[in-house]
Amino acid sequence: MIRISIDVMGGDHGPSVVIPGLAKVAERRTDVRFLLYGKSEEVRPILEKHPKLAAISEFVHCDIAVRMDDKPSQALRHGRWKSSMWKAVEAVKAGQADCCISAGNTGALMAMSKFCLRTMVTIDRPAIASIWPTMRGESIVLDVGATIGADAHQLIDFAILGAAMSRALFGINRPTVGLLNVGVEEIKGQEEVKEAGQLLREAELMSMSYHGFVEGDDFGKGTVDVFVTEGFAGNIALKTAEGTARFIGSLLREAMGRTTMAKIGYMFAKRAFDRLREKMDVRKSNGGVFLGLNGIVVKSHGGTDDEGFAAAVELGYDMVRNGLLDRIEADLDLFHARHPKTMAARAAAEDDKE
Amino acid sequence: MIRISIDVMGGDHGPSVVIPGLAKVAERRTDVRFLLYGKSEEVRPILEKHPKLAAISEFVHCDIAVRMDDKPSQALRHGRWKSSMWKAVEAVKAGQADCCISAGNTGALMAMSKFCLRTMVTIDRPAIASIWPTMRGESIVLDVGATIGADAHQLIDFAILGAAMSRALFGINRPTVGLLNVGVEEIKGQEEVKEAGQLLREAELMSMSYHGFVEGDDFGKGTVDVFVTEGFAGNIALKTAEGTARFIGSLLREAMGRTTMAKIGYMFAKRAFDRLREKMDVRKSNGGVFLGLNGIVVKSHGGTDDEGFAAAVELGYDMVRNGLLDRIEADLDLFHARHPKTMAARAAAEDDKE
Numbered sequence: 029m030i031r032i033s034i035d036v037m038g039g040d041h042g043p044s045v046v047i048p049g050l051a052k053v054a055e056r057r058t059d060v061r062f063l064l065y066g067k068s069e070e071v072r073p074i075l076e077k078h079p080k081l082a083a084i085s086e087f088v089h090c091d092i093a094v095r096m097d098d099k100p101s102q103a104l105r106h107g108r109w110k111s112s113m114w115k116a117v118e119a120v121k122a123g124q125a126d127c128c129i130s131a132g133n134t135g136a137l138m139a140m141s142k143f144c145l146r147t148m149v150t151i152d153r154p155a156i157a158s159i160w161p162t163m164r165g166e167s168i169v170l171d172v173g174a175t176i177g178a179d180a181h182q183l184i185d186f187a188i189l190g191a192a193m194s195r196a197l198f199g200i201n202r203p204t205v206g207l208l209n210v211g212v213e214e215i216k217g218q219e220e221v222k223e224a225g226q227l228l229r230e231a232e233l234m235s236m237s238y239h240g241f242v243e244g245d246d247f248g249k250g251t252v253d254v255f256v257t258e259g260f261a262g263n264i265a266l267k268t269a270e271g272t273a274r275f276i277g278s279l280l281r282e283a284m285g286r287t288t289m290a291k292i293g294y295m296f297a298k299r300a301f302d303r304l305r306e307k308m309d310v311r312k313s314n315g316g317v318f319l320g321l322n323g324i325v326v327k328s329h330g331g332t333d334d335e336g337f338a339a340a341v342e343l344g345y346d347m348v349r350n351g352l353l354d355r356i357e358a359d360l361d362l363f364h365a366r367h368p369k370t371m372a373a374r375a376a377a378e379d380d381k382e
Numbered sequence: 383m384i385r386i387s388i389d390v391m392g393g394d395h396g397p398s399v400v401i402p403g404l405a406k407v408a409e410r411r412t413d414v415r416f417l418l419y420g421k422s423e424e425v426r427p428i429l430e431k432h433p434k435l436a437a438i439s440e441f442v443h444c445d446i447a448v449r450m451d452d453k454p455s456q457a458l459r460h461g462r463w464k465s466s467m468w469k470a471v472e473a474v475k476a477g478q479a480d481c482c483i484s485a486g487n488t489g490a491l492m493a494m495s496k497f498c499l500r501t502m503v504t505i506d507r508p509a510i511a512s513i514w515p516t517m518r519g520e521s522i523v524l525d526v527g528a529t530i531g532a533d534a535h536q537l538i539d540f541a542i543l544g545a546a547m548s549r550a551l552f553g554i555n556r557p558t559v560g561l562l563n564v565g566v567e568e569i570k571g572q573e574e575v576k577e578a579g580q581l582l583r584e585a586e587l588m589s590m591s592y593h594g595f596v597e598g599d600d601f602g603k604g605t606v607d608v609f610v611t612e613g614f615a616g617n618i619a620l621k622t623a624e625g626t627a628r629f630i631g632s633l634l635r636e637a638m639g640r641t642t643m644a645k646i647g648y649m650f651a652k653r654a655f656d657r658l659r660e661k662m663d664v665r666k667s668n669g670g671v672f673l674g675l676n677g678i679v680v681k682s683h684g685g686t687d688d689e690g691f692a693a694a695v696e697l698g699y700d701m702v703r704n705g706l707l708d709r710i711e712a713d714l715d716l717f718h719a720r721h722p723k724t725m726a727a728r729a730a731a732e733d734d735k736e
Contacts (some may be wrong), residue, residue: 163629173564176572210527210617218530218614244621248629260572261618263564264611267598268619272626275517275602279661280634283654293651300637300644307633 029059030348031126032341033119036066037093037112039131039330039337043071046131049337050085051078053345056338060345063119065090065112090115094136096330103136104143113137117144120323127324127344129315131337137327138174138318145323150360153178154320155186155259156327157193158266159343161307162250168194169247169255172316173263180223183207183256187228188359189319190254191236196350197343202235203253206242208261224256231367235359273308315340317347324352383413384702385480386695387473390420391447391466393485393684393691397425400485403691404439405432407699410692414699417473419444419466444469448490450684457490458497467491471498474677481678481698483669485691491681492528492672499677504714507532508674509540509613510681511547512620513697515661516604522548523601523609526670527617534577537561537610541582542713543673544608545590550704551697556589557607560596562615578610585721589713627662669694671701678706 036046043066050062062085064071075082092111094103107114113132117140119125130137138154147154155171170190171178178186187205194203205228209221221241228238239252244265247255257265284294284301294301314336318325324347328340390400397420404416416439418425429436446465448457461468467486471494473479484491492508501508509525524544525532532540541559548557559582563575575595582592593606598619601609611619638648638655648655668690672679678701682694 161629163632176564208618210530210614244618244623245625245628247622248625248627257618260564261615264562264598264615264619265622268601268622269598269626271599271602272623273602273630274599275515276627276630276662278517279658283658283661284651286654286657290651290654293647293649293654295647296650297638297644297647300640300647303640304633304637307637308630 029061030057030345031061031063031124032344032348033063033116033125033128034065034341035113035116035128035130035132035137036064036071037090037132038137039328039332040096042066042093043074045332045334046337047071047074047078047081048334050341051081052334052338053341054078054081054084057342057345060084062086063116063125064088065115065119067091067093067112088115094132096133098133098136100135100139103133104139107136108140108143114140114144117141117323117325120325121145126348127326129326129328129337129341129344131328131330131332131340133330134173134316134327137325141318141321141323141325145321145325147320148322148357148360150364151185151189151320152182153185154318155189156316157190157319158316159197160247160255160266160269162248164250166198167247167250167253167255168197169257169262169266170319171257171259171262172266173259174318176258176260178220178258180220180227183220183224183258184227184231184363185320186256187224187236187238187254188233188363189356190256191233192355192359193317193319193347193352194253195235196347196352196355198253199350200253202237204239205236205254205256206239206246206252208255208257208265209241209243211241211243231363233359233363235362277308315343317343319356322353324348383415384411384699385415385417385478386698386702387417387470387479387482388419388695389467389470389482389484389486389491390418390425391444391486392491393682393686394450396420396447397428399686399688400691401425401428401432401435402688404695405435406688406692407695408432408435408438411696411699414438416440417470417479418442419469419473421445421447421466442469448486450487452487452490454489454493457487458493461490462494462497468494468498471495471677471679474679475499480702481680483680483682483691483695483698485682485684485686485694487684488527488670488681491679495672495675495677495679499675499679501674502676502711502714504718505539505543505674506536507539508672509543510670511544511673512670513551514601514609514620514623516602518604520552521601521604521607521609522551523611523616523620524673525611525613525616526620527613528672530612530614532574532612534574534581537574537578537612538581538585538717539674540610541578541590541592541608542587542717543710544610545587546709546713547671547673547701547706548607549589550701550706550709552607553704554607556591558593559590559608559610560593560600560606562609562611562619563595563597565595565597585717587713587717589716631662669697671697673710676707678702
């Protein structure tokens, strides 16, 4: 049985999208139970329309809902201990839930997750991982915006975290890992990326196969299973790809609607277009996974619909089912056992800062 | 009369693409003259097939051609003073040409351009600007990879350079300028981006309208006329967009070729698809423009065909015709006359470094 805690108030549409999304999951998976947190007056009327979902859910009323435009500090101040978002995360910490899903605002969810669950012992900073469709299937990209900048050791943490997620989610035995860099010869890339590359090459980890540097156009090709980068470039890349896909989609719709001949062609090829649309459906890869915390938290897009929210929930479900956290812990232990120097160097670097 | 110097040996295919590309320009523009630099035995036989081009060109033999995989330092060592790339850039410095086009390797071309032309007096670092198709038309993005990282003052330089290019190329009187940032509340963006934003807002420049921060998905929307960022994120974004477009193109081709119905549909809608392909034709926006130097240098994609090379040449032509360099100089003078503090602060920052 997999137990999932849900911040029902999160997202642009709150319970009106979240509850129907959960109902879809309840139809498709038999071994799932939900812990729902939200405002009773908003949640109950919608939940009553889905008796099958209600039967496998426990509902807890919360007075406070974190707003989509709350700053993380505001959200913590008003929402800690009592908001639906906090309660959903706390259920993971308390061992009542195996993972937590929220479509609420990213900054607040990350702040609460860090505060409540804490980062894993050997991890400096959590990362947000995203799943990208590629020519080869799907790849994992991290960090897509948890923090700006990352030193070489943090990039190595991200590589270990992302590789564990790739194994848990896609069953890839030894995923390939690439470090995002720029290929222009003259500039040769950031120092920390170069250092991380050298360390990863020397480490010869069993949990991954280090591929080397990759560039922006490797995302679409799916050159590696796991793309590692710091959060600024990762966030820019993610949003640039989304924006480019939308732009081309709009060009395509415009082209197919312009002439009678094009409209006839569209009718004949409708099934092909449907297939294409399905392949490009961002809802299916909805969900930013917070990695490096003592618990699994999945952030759904705030503006998604019920199918998209269901996808985020099923992403969490799959990762729990495949023992993501245990894999991460085992990989981290193995790495630090074999590379005690890394921890020592990190501690020394920390001392230098103080 | 516009005089353009050409590194005929540059690019993956050298003279076999460059010469036919120039021949296309010669067909379309009457007031252009070329200075061609390359290896006589490779260039002459192809040039002879294009008498109209030959009639408006002067050819200069060079013993050395910079290779596509030369490192900038190698290229400078072997190619300075005598390679076709160097000679083409030097023609701009000597006043024999109004701008220079090369499809040779970016690092080498930038190194030679900096060495030969030098950066403008008030500019720390040159940038590479690229033209992106968007839902609204075309936008300028810089820096897409001249250097990694940029402080607030360098970002302001990029804004001034990009705005001048937008006015020269698209005739936009007061282009909108956005600073690329990440929207996640918690992280709030890089310090230098925030500082640049504040300075640009306070400066109230006549040459541009400062829009504020933009994110990765604003590229596709064309939210602003000029996107400003440092070279690492800019390069990642550019290549991510190119890779995403190729990925979707391949999905579309696959979808249209799978079933008989789809193939029939494709035949009916063929003209619509042709229009779409033309809109997405990367050749048309071929050309990275080096800004901030005492002269105009355009880098064509190394792997482009004759039509793509012609587009890069015509980009240089248009910028010369519209007085890009004079605009940049006037804008920089105006900015520094009104903001003497900026120069003083920059000088102080330089002193601190030493």
